[in-house]
Amino acid sequence: MAYWLLKSEPESFSIDDLRQKPNGIDAWDGIRSYQARNFLKTMQLGDLAFFYRSSCPVPGIVGTVKVVKTAYPDKTAWNPNEAHYDPKSTPERPIWYCVDVQWLSTFKDVIALRTLRQIPELKTMQLLQKGNRLSVTPVTAQEWKRIEALCLTFPQAQAFKKRL
DNA sequence: GCCAACGTTGGC
DNA sequence: GCCAACGTTGGC
Numbered sequence: 001m002a003y004w005l006l007k008s009e010p011e012s013f014s015i016d017d018l019r020q021k022p023n024g025i026d027a028w029d030g031i032r033s034y035q036a037r038n039f040l041k042t043m044q045l046g047d048l049a050f051f052y053r054s055s056c057p058v059p060g061i062v063g064t065v066k067v068v069k070t071a072y073p074d075k076t077a078w079n080p081n082e083a084h085y086d087p088k089s090t091p092e093r094p095i096w097y098c099v100d101v102q103w104l105s106t107f108k109d110v111i112a113l114r115t116l117r118q119i120p121e122l123k124t125m126q127l128l129q130k131g132n133r134l135s136v137t138p139v140t141a142q143e144w145k146r147i148e149a150l151c152l153t154f155p156q157a158q159a160f161k162k163r164l
Numbered sequence: 165g166c167c168a169a170c171g172t173t174g175g176c
Numbered sequence: 177g178c179c180a181a182c183g184t185t186g187g188c
Binding site: 033034035130131132133 | 168169170171
Binding site for chain 1: 184185186187
C-alpha cells in the first residue's frame, strides 16, 4: 500500500465537493502533467492520499481520500468544452489518465503548509521541496505517520482513525 | 500582483 | 538535439 498527496484548488474542486458526490467518490481527472500522470498510473486499490488545497489563503492538507479505482483514460481530455481538453489525446490513443478516489475524512483544522514546513521529519516531503509544482506526489510511510500523529491532536481524530 | 521554478514548444 | 521564449503553477 502506498501513500500520496493530491493537490486541488478549492475554487475548482474542494474536499466538500468530493464528499458530496455519491458515496464520496469521484474521478481525479484533469491531470495534464506527464510526471503526475505516471504517479497516477502506479496507484493501487486502497492506496491512501492526503487532500491538499492550493492557491488559497491558507494552503495545506484538509483531509484524506482512498483510491477506489486504478488508472483509466481521462475522458475530459477528449471533450472540446472541457477546460483541460487536449486534442492530442483520443479514445484510441489516450494520453491522460485519472483514478477514482473516495472521501475518507476532513480534518477539523487544515494542516497548513506553514505548519508542515516547521516539522523536521517532514523536510523530505516532495511537497516541501523548492520549486515543486507537481499536483500528485508520493508520501512515504514515515511522512504519513508523522502527519497522522499531528491529526490525532485534532478533535475529529477518532473519526479519522476509525475510517482508516 | 509578483516572481521563482519548471515544463513545453518550436525554430534552427 | 539544443535552447530561447513562453506559459503555468502556486506561495507569498
